[in-house]
Amino acid sequence: MTQSFEAAIRSFAPSLPLGVALSGGADSTALLLACARRWPGQVRAFHVHHGLQAAADGFEQHCVALCRQLNVPLHVQRLDARSAAGQSPEDAARQARYGALQAMVLAGVAAPGIPCIALAQHADDQVETLLLALSRGSGVAGLAAMPAYRERAGVAWHRPLLRVSGVDVRRWLREQGMAWVEDPTNSDTRFTRNRIRADLLPAVEAAFPGFRETFARTAANAWQATELLGEIAQEDLALIGLPPALGLLRQLSRSRQANALRHWLRHQYQTTPSAAQLAELLDQIAACTTRGHRIHLKVGRGFVVRSALHLDWYDPGVCVS
Template sequence: MAGSATPRTADPRRVAVAFSGGRDSTALLQATVRSAPEASIDEVLAFHIHHGLSAHADAWQAHCERQCEALGTTLVTHYLSGKPAKGESVEAWAREGRHAALAAMCREHGVDLLLLAHHRRDQAETLLLQGLRGAGVAGLAGMPQLQWRDGICWARPWLRQPREAIEAYVAEQGLSHVEDDSNGDRRFARNQLRLDVWPSLNAAFPQAEASLAQAAEWSREALELQREMAAFDLQSLAGAGGLDLAGLAALSDARATNALRAWLHAQTGQPAPASLIRRLRTELRPNASWPCVGGQLHEYRGRLVFAATAAAPHPPSQLVNLGFAGRHPQPGWNGTWLVEPTEGEGVGVTRLQDLTLRAREGGETFQRSPKSAARSLKKACQEAGVPAWLRDGPLLFSGGQLVFAAGLGIDARMLAAADEPRMSLRWLPVESKAPFTAP
């Protein structure tokens, strides 16, 4: 059914089929149940999503119950709650809700292999729709046959099968299925393509389905190559301090754009708009900033840095123990303390064991070096060239004396004596992420 190098985490003798009651999923469920004994599968679950969008939704669920009872398998139904927001696509709302529900059902029932009934025509239609939207390689790659997401394998075993083969199987087995009345609604792009465009396209080019599906496979190979190249480049370009812009500029235009796109996806968790990529490639200059999903991008000392938008006001003051080496996450501050042993300048280990962490309140002073005068935090940041977006980090105090200020470092008045065990202290404004995460 499906193979992958990703280790199985659930019972391999249990699989699930996304079952709408329509022709394709009915055929897949019946075929899976029939082949289960020879595939050493003990249980096949049917996962049904009740979208609540059609007046026939209850009748479809009842039909699915009868089908599963006849097959001797279990139907699990999830009811989507809510409704599309004003201006939101009904298709997108239903798709996102369905995907989230199926993933939750897999986790709840200990399933890590979910079968989907998409076929070759679906793949060809996806490529056409993505092309008409001006999609890049990721969109043109269509749907993967196997995809692991959060420990679940989403498998499409019939993705290379023509629609006609499934229709023939349904007729041969005498399978009963429902017809979704929304399939005739031309307001939806895929329906318009199926009803108005595909018949003429198929008449003029009988091989269209197979050729477009093959083109999607070539695009997926190109996408995998892009991802591998991005991962290779970001090993040397990306780090906790941001993206090395000089190293990025040394790459070819296509390779630099590919690495930048992958890095942005790793930071924000979403594909970067082409307009943002173009701006970053043409507008990079010292101390510039650009808005993006979830925060802002900043050029800072030759690196591109992502600063996440604070989800909530800073938490109240708290006691922290940084007296041992390692990373000490501060989720409320969207960052991490990095503590490491040092023979250079640092803070005494005993002093780091009992610290107070809090936000700026006003009146704090900072001394950059033993020979300099203490200045207000604002003036100290200005003199050190700390940009405004890095000045809102946490402060550490010991006995009422400032020990560390984010963006500035250790206050000289708190430096350990030469014979005292000490630690270096760094504040990473954004928690470290993997250099690249495939979308």
């Protein structure tokens, strides 16, 4: 079952002091307010100013006023989150936001030793993320959507509201008499996520009233499968070596080759191959039985190449001295 906002906060047990990502919208405003009340003096707020729209200054002003009212230290990072060629604006902003939040935590701008940061995504956000993954033909990593807890690069990320509906978050916030700011792009149906929210979710709720809970179980099951695939990939790469040895890689089944290569590229180079790119790479590896066979394939934002008896990857946009 979905949780009430109050129940989600009661069951949230992070390490302290706690960082809270604050956009100024209803969800993050509610999360910060609840955390500041529960752990007075132990909460810090982090706001990322994306510089993408005129309303961004208003978001920051709201965050400043709110944190002053709650007596919560606020730390603001301004950045240019414009997308690169071929990159979606939403993805560019998301990556820039998470990078800025992580950098602020690791730099100790709020206080040294903040072990974790809380994010305000809720059950509706999780459903939207899952539907986006389905529309793109994603594998289990995409269907895992957003985990409730994850450690990455020395930072623990919590999402305590993933079983709380967006309606319940706003209901609680109104009961507290608190204001928030609305992002004007949230109603812009040029963005796929907004079309899902406005057009698809009402129809899904009419047909399947308990969809938030069942979709959350699907995402949780997919996350377990993703973790298992990661463990298998690590075991295989420990035998194959880094960079991967072609001869040892060919001894694996095609599915395990694909799993190991995805893991290698994602964790070593922060790039993800498309399904077509990965299929072509696997075909080339199967055909690569002679010393003269050349591999030079576009994969992710760079190229996978054959280097003697191994595979390698490089980004032509990055100069290596």
